Amino acid sequence: MSARDDIFANIRRSLGVSGKETTRHAAVAQRLADTPRGPIPARGQGSPAGRLATFIGEAPRVSATVVVLDTAQAVPEEIARFLRDAHLPLTLKHGEDARLSSLDWQAAGLDVTRGHSDGADLNAVTHAFGGVAETGSLVLLSGADNPVTLTFLPDNHFVVLAATDLTSDLESVLVKLRRAGALPRTVNIVTGPSRSADIEQTLLLGAHGPRRLHIMVTLN
Amino acid sequence: MTAAPARPRVGLFATCLVDLFRPSVGFAAAKLLEEAGCEVLVPPQTCCGQPAFNSGDRVTARDLALQVMDAFSGCDYIVAPSGSCTGQMVKHFPELFDEPQLAMRARAFAAKTFELVSFLTDVLKVTSVEASYEGRVTYHDSCSGLRELGIQSQPRALLASVQGLELVEMKESDVCCGFGGTFAAKYGEISDAIVTKKTAHVSESGAPLLLAGDLGCLMNMAGKITRQGKEIDVRHVAEVLAGMCDEPPIGARKETRR
């Protein structure tokens, strides 16, 4: 008997079932088809304006910084401003995402390269698939458009989030993902910059991932 | 649910610790119940079976549960000055019986069984006591009473009505004192570490009198306090509520007066 067979046999014996019961199969199939939601907190619910206000309130609680920009065109200048204020070099990396490659980086004085990261990049910008107002979280998908390494290797991570992609709760983003087809290799739900409290419970930012997370919400 | 009878027949379950070590708590409980309009009975009793139950001896726990239910069968209510014994009777008696008839009997018994202070406030709607006590006290929330029975506001409400009494809350009043029945003897060193933290909080509160609703916890904390030489009295909350503080505090000499 293979390990797999053994384990399933043990599970079924313990539960007192054969594994062929139609009621059980139906119940399981039903749940997988219906995808019922659990209780959804009221916190993130509300109008788009309300959601945005909640998101802006939650982000600083997790040590992320957030600004609202009228259009995506303002993104390069905002990133340049942030880097100058923090006395950081004006270098930046992004993936193949057309929403980012179409922006005028040079005009903002930024030295931009494209692709994934191998650890040598100080700053990177990615475009989020969605955001969650309830927790101030961003949802990022792996792929050539926004490589995963850009989210984790650089010191400073900039994220563009379209206000229309900001949902109340995680469930709403997951539904969108499900509709978009099969999941990508990685869905990263990011809530603030990297941190650790492993040494005497002292909270420190920039454990292995980015030290800074700067979110730019674009209205148009 | 039927309204409380005009003069309820209350079976007082003193608890073995009160019966053996501190009868004055039983008399204080009886006084409070009588003053609230109850007829108090004390059927022959020994133990609720919690030590056996918590040691894994379900058979003895069952036998004792049946014995208690038989002895108190003629009562409108069963009241005990202890959250842990009441917890045993209310939460755990029904768990001891697989047979539907007995389980039903245990549930009916549980439905009319209460811890003393919460019985006064929640069932008899007592809002104040006549006693007076000049001084500061602090109150420890015993675990079973707090987490099994939800007793927290009731003792404080009645203490607030005691003339002259000032209640100061200690830090972590709702954290275990380290008694845990057999735990205190079996794992004495760990129990000691826990009760040492507790007595430190009692000291820090500045109150010279410590109260609680469970004699097991009280004997544990009093025993540590006297071993440490701290000048803090320890009593059961019923003693203060009944205005019966003539007996020496727990573990103290007969002449002790503070």
Place this chain on the structure above:
Amino acid sequence: MTLHPTTPDFKDNAHRALHDPELQKALGHVQHGFIYKRQSAVERLPEFETLRESARDLKNHVLKNLDLYLETYERNVTASGGHVHFARTSAEACETIVNICKSHGAKSVTKGKSMVSEEIGLNSAIEAAGMQAVETDLGEYIIQLRGETPSHIIAPAVHLTKEQVEGDFRRVHTHLDGARDLSEPVQLLTEARGVLREKFLAADVGITGANFLIAETGTSIIVTNEGNGDLTQSLPKVHIVIASIEKVVPTLEDASLLLRVLARSATGQDMSVYTTLSTGPRRETDPDGPEHYHVVLVDNGRSAMLGTEFEDMLRCIRCGACMNHCPVYHAIGGHAYGWVYPGPMGAVLTPSLIGVEKGGHLPNASTFCGRCESVCPVKIPLPKLMRHWRENEFERHLTPSVQRFGLKIWGFFAKNPRLYSLASRAAMSTLAWLGRDKGRFAALPLAKGWTDYRDLPAPQGDTFQAQWRKRQQEKRR
């Protein structure tokens, strides 16, 4: 890494822990940090209680249908290009993982935090096979340097002071400048970040655990604050997930429900910084990510818990709230428990996995204060389960004979009210007389466990029942 429990030596372990000043200092942080943070997070979310109940119900549903959800999960992992392996025991799990590593010619393996990997002794197996296993969670990294095991299921180094960590870094990171200042946590972190970054980039295989597995999509979820799990699973060519079989949940929505109670219960955060859903290996057009994705599902005694009075324990989502609130854990820390899982959840789970003969001390070393149950996000009745272990021991005569005998004597009298009355009146009157001067006993035969540390208050005199009867008789005259 420990495979051999020292749980039978629990009392000695606890004794050492109680007399370890550095440990006691470190444990002070546990008590106040975690409790306060969880309380704040819960207060900020009015729906928390409702979520706990839904979380419990969801987990119960899954356990009753575990076979079917595991089949669905396996199907979907395979459909997305991954491989699922089943392991009945620790040894089988280690062998499977070592074989995958060797088949890829791996030399260095990075690891995200995984309690089940501790349980199976994975690092030892990897090292024995000639490969290097590097823990990347900062707390796990620190204890790896010390040759220690985790003392807490989510904060592995919680038993250490910063001075101890500094000592370890200086001892091991000898290629760095000896004169550098490492007196503050931020400096220690910066150093660890630099050292581990190299390891991340050099690793051939990355092994992570899984907080949840989603049947609907064949997805594994990890939850970290550092981002180490993500670097572990994204940079190397091979990503191996190790998870125990009860981690599966039906849908994405179910995962979201559990995520809502997980971080809040663990650290008081609404969400951990990085919640990552991984499905299969990299896609053809991905510029980064692993080429191979393996999931090793471990049983190691869990299927035997189903259908028993201990099934509730399989709801555990490994948040650590129970130990954060436990007065026994606060006193002795995690190592004293002697195996992988400390605190209340360890007290229930350990006997299930290593046997109550070895693990029996743990469910006995509890006051049943109930704080653990009151904070468990999936409402596991921990004290009740510990009591079941005590019943198990009692039935099998594993309870220490002194205790059994004492209970028997007590039971004998308790079941015999008249004898009880006679004996107790005699005993209490005697004790009251013996203790009349001081009102207490500093020492008493048979009560050493008590009187070693505290006085035993003396009885007042005759018993309550006897005095009551007397008063009633007097009233009638």
